[in-house]
Amino acid sequence: MSPALRPWLPSKKLFFGLAAAALNVALASEASANPTAEQALQLKPVQKDVDFDKPSAEEVAKCTIKVEKAGNTSGWVVLDPSGQIIRRFTDTNGDNTVDQWSYYNEGLEVYRDVDSNSNGKADQFRWLNTGGSRWAADANEDGVVDSWKNISAEEASAEAIAAMSAKDASRFARLLITADELKALGLGESQLKEIGEKVAEAPKRFSGSLSDNKLSTVATGAARWLNFSGTKPYLIPAGTNGSTKDLLVYENIVAMFENDGKNGQLQIGTMIKVGDNWRLIDMPELLSESNQVAGGYFTNMTRTLAPAVNTGTNENNPIASQLAADVEAIDKKVAEATSAAAVGELKKQRVDLIESKLTKLDANDKSQWTRQMIDTCAEAAERRQYAEGVARLKQIEKKLADDKADTDLVAYARFRAMTTEYMLAQTTPGGDINKIQTAWLDSLRGFVKDFPTSSETPEALLQLAIDAEFSGKEKEAKEFYTEIFTKFSEATAAPTARGAVKRIDSVGRVLGLTGTTIDGQKFDIGMYRGKTVVLHYWSTDSQTALTDDAALKSILAKYARDGVVVVGLNLDNTAESLKTYLGQNKLPWVNLHEAGGLQGRLATEMGILIVPTIMVVDKEGKVANRSLHITELDRELSAMLRK
Secondary structure, eight states: OOTTTGGGOSTHHHHTTOGGGTOOSOOOOTTOOSOOHHHHTTOOOSSSOOOOOOOOHHHHTTOEEEEEEETTEEEEEEEOTTSOEEEEEEESSSSSSOOEEEEEETTEEEEEEEOTTSSSSOOEEEEOGGGOOOEEEOTTOSSSOOEEEEBOHHHHHHHHHHHHHHTOHHHHHTTBOOHHHHHTTOOOHHHHHHHHHHHHHHHHHHHHHHHTTTTTTTTTTTOEEEEEEOOOOEEEOTTGGGOSSOEEEEEEEEEEEEETTEEEEEEEEEEEEETTEEEEOSOOEEEBTTBOEEEOTTTOOEEEOOOGGGTTSOTTOHHHHHHHHHHHHHHHHHHHOOSHHHHHHHHHHHHHHHHHHGGGSOHHHHHHHHHHHHHHHHHHHHTTSOTTHHHHHHHHHHHHHHTTOOHHHHHHHHHHHHHHHHHHHHTSTTOOHHHHHHHHHHHHHHHHHHOTTSTTHHHHHHHHHHHHHHTTOHHHHHHHHHHHHHHOTTSTTHHHHHHHHHHHTOBTSBOOOEEEBTTSOEEEGGGGTTSEEEEEEEOTTOHHHHHHHHHHHHHHHHHGGGTEEEEEEEOOSSHHHHHHHHHHSOOSSEEEEOTTGGGSHHHHTTTOOSSSEEEEEOTTSBEEEEEEOHHHHHHHHHHHHHO
16 A cells, blocks of 8 residues: 555545535545545535536546655645646645645646645635635635635626625625724725715615515526626725725726626626725616616716627727627637537637737727737637647737737737746646756747847746746846846836845845734844744745644744744735634744735845745844755754854
């Protein structure tokens, strides 16, 4: 028997511990050590709205299952007949029970059920990659979302339609801003009162609209979200109408839906950003042919909406309007397609259609539709739905260059082709990793040379810098990082690049580190002068980082008398997920947190690129080591303390 499987004998500990899967059949007997691929594929996500790979009966017979083990993490992986991963079931904390169930679509993990308290039941649900960005909590573990840890504005609008379609008042109520969240926004008294009243009335209006049959066109159980329409979100600065904090809002929002072959529009109105969540403040309303106006609370502005099929197009150009309608028709067929081949053919049709109309569009529409065409082609290729996708992207780039199109557009086509080709090469079984990486780096260097000022160039430079740094070429890495923040100061990568140079040069220098602990206390690393400080950059969604905790506890127990302390720098996007984790896993050291994750100050200040990252600061407050693996820490501390 494989040693990696021994902890899970009997097999029922894997499968019947998964209340989240809601299995109705016995998957294995007590005597069976290895689940089969067929048994594993009977597991289903707790949440129903997940688009994941479902092999046919013929394909299931050819699927394989294998054990994987890395440190304290073990599990089973299911592969389809081509060798592509379609499921992963993992024990992330070494307690011999599966606590994470992952589902894939075209090689990407799109959904994950999580048992964060190790009781055999899923209490968190996460949509990932092309599945979206939602992250839900289920405190009572009944399979129903209790609260949202993360939900985008687009996904919130889709949830609103789903709630109305299912006549589910609780599902709708979860989208509304809470009283505590509202109070924390720092609004002026009048707005706090007005919005509070709107929120309080929204559930009543939801029930009333159902009773009055005002939602008859959507509340049928079959309404399907299509897309999201809204102006860009904007910041309302502190001081406006007596507010004390900046406020990020989305206004004039309309969500499009389809029901029984007919399109409809739902006015969402206004949403407010609270942490990683976009919150509704009012009951959405259906728009009709006679009422095509969406409003906003904060700006008191309205905009007249075009018919659903024309959204986002130039109303003065009938070709653009017709193109939008035709593309929407294809997108509807894509949503209904039942095979990857059918989806691939439809997406190819989408690319062909857009390309055939480009010369008849004005400059602004042409640029936007060209990017859509490129994105469609790249996405279909990445998901292995369009075998000629990369070649088509290269053809698009060549045509744009021949036509002397905007340089940034040409660069966009090249970069998408490069990254798509690299991703496919990485996920193709049997590929030569060294050759793939060399080709990728060569393409990045060529891109930077050909497009030294494009909007994609900072990302290309960052990839080159990261590779150089992790290959030990620090001088070269610093040159790439420096080029990013000197030539592209407004780029997203600029703060990280500046911090990376600081980190590379930090050994032997006094580190200034300040922040706020998760319980609201001010922190300054200077208070630990005379002690050896282990800095652990981590996040709760990094399983590798979480496995460091046990080792760090052992390190602390071993060296605490020698003046060693640990400081956690949590890089979760919001504090909520950290507080939940710490409520279930006590850590005997302080943890700092600021919003923003890897783009937040705690990460960018030292150019942290991955989690976990471990640094050590000596008793004089100077950086002794800027990059350690957890397995190297004991040896490093022992050597330092002997000096």
